[in-house]
Amino acid sequence: MLDIQNLKVVYGTGRLRVEAVKNVSFHVEAGASYGLVGESGSGKSTVLRAICGLAPISGGHVRVDGKEVKTPREKSFYRTVQMVFQDPYASLHPRHTVDRTLSEPLAIHGEKDAEARILQALKEVGLGPSFRFRYPHQLSGGQRQRVAIARALILRPKVLLLDEPTSALDASVQAEILNLLDDLRRELGLTYILVSHDLAVVAHLCERLLVMQHGEAVEETTSVALRSGQASNSYTQSLIQASQGFSREAPAPLAI
Amino acid sequence: MTKPLLDVEDLRVRFHLRTGTVEAVRGVSFQLGRERLGIVGESGSGKSQTGRAILGLTPPPGEVTAQRLAFDGIDLLTASKRTLRELRGGRISMVMQDPKYSLNPVMTIGEQIIEAYRAHARKAGRGEARDRALAMLEAVKMRDPGRVFALYPHEVSGGMGQRAMIAMMLVTEPDLLIADEPTSALDVTVSMEVLRILDELVSERGMGLIFISHDLKLVSSFCDRVLVMYAGRVVEELQAKHLREAKHPYTQGLMSCLPTLANDVRPLPTLNRDPAWAQ
Secondary structure: OOEEEEEEEEEOOOHHHHEEEEEEEEEEOOOOEEEEEOOOOOOHHHHHHHOOOOOOOOOOEEEEEEOOOOOOOHHHHHHEEEEEOOOOOOOOOOOOOHHHHHHHHHOOOOOHHHHHHHHHHHHHOOOHHHHOOOOHHOOOHHHHHHHHHHHHHHHOOOEEEOOOOOOOHHHHHHHHHHHHHHHHHHHHHOOOEEEEHHHOOOOOHHOOOOOOEEOOOEEEEEEHHHHHHOOOOHHHHHHHHOOOOOOOOOOOOOOO | OOOEEEEEEEEEEEEEEEEEEEEEEEEEEEEEEEEEEEEOOOOOOOOHHHHHHHOOHHHHHHEEEOOOEEEOEEEOOOOOHHHHHHHHHOEEEEEOOOOOOOOOOOOHHHHHHHHHHHHHHHOHHHHHHHHHHHHHHHHHOOOOHHHHHHHHHHHHHHHHHHHHHHHHHHOOOOEEEEEOOOOOOOEEEEHHHHHHHHHHHHHHHHOEEEEEEEEEHHHHHOOOEEEEEOEEEEEEEEEHHHHOOOOOOOHHHHHOOOHHHHHHHHOOOOOOOOHHHHH
């Protein structure tokens, strides 16, 4: 479904040149869920942004459904690939009602039958029709993230790019959103690429994952291996350790 | 524990708003010795407001009342502004969540630590303050204290900024440190490093620590005792090592709704909030 070969993203020129992503390759089959894990500055979000056209592709190939993506992306691209952002407080227009937020993609793509589609989309993400004419400030963080997911799904994409979809939410709300994403993938046969710094979240949602550090791919592994604590790489090992909570006995991690 | 360092009884924080009165903290009581106490809860549970009220940092129009709010025998509610100023940053310090917002952007890190030190040790000369600041930067494991001393906050990473913040807060050798989500803005491996430093300093200097966080797992692995807050109340208090035997359904729910590497539970259990918990 998605094939990334030697992807490179470069910002700036000369002295200010930064290679945010260096030669990252991975392949995701249709219906699979793939995780990108790393700390801030590892380039994991930049990979997602490069796929959907928010960051430049400076080298390598991004193929969706076997076809190389064009820059700027065509309209049809966004019918296949949609993105959910990290912060539901920042990614919804504060002066647009849920109805308007959801009707925008339909209008852009000339879809008919907006009314039914919006009600259907709200139902899919577990919000009733009563939420349709609310403003974002009248919703909780979890409800906002549901609206953001509904907006991404309303065009019936095949691939969903999820950029830390639960890290701005409370633990109990995170569980609800993770369950929702799990159910939607099964019902709609979606392909996910999930970016997160939380190993447990990635292991929960994804079968395979890529660990990134300083813009480079460190290790590709599976969530099964992660759960059994197997990691050939010392960095992955230290991430697993850190996710277990604070320990007074553990050896000091790498210097910052 | 002979005499508690901090004694809080029936602490309430109210905000009188146009739409009515919101009670953010509703009758919180606890005592703290020279130990590590964790306060855990979700957003809106009143955990941060509890920490702020102790320091007298409740933003207006907030109103703080309590049966007792005493630090080392000093009543914080009736104390003069002057006494409070001397306590704050001197004997009680607070580390905030995000170093990006809590450090002064137009002062070097060294200058800020010196300022904090001289505000409380007035007789200290500049030379002495400088030595103290450098020693403190070294204590928080900065690799090159002399270089970091001269840097501005925007020139350092989040982990370094937070360590600088801790250095500033500990330079006056406080008896009580309140840390409000000190590692939430940091990466996991970095936050482990910061916690390790905090842990060492707290146990070396015998301080009391209040560690406020939303992360139950982290708090229970770091603190001795945990207060679980829900809707402005303490719903459960327990020893951190006995967290697994938590009785309150809210604590149990918070524990089980987190995905873990050890178990693959699907779907994840979600919290059914019982209105009775807030009573």
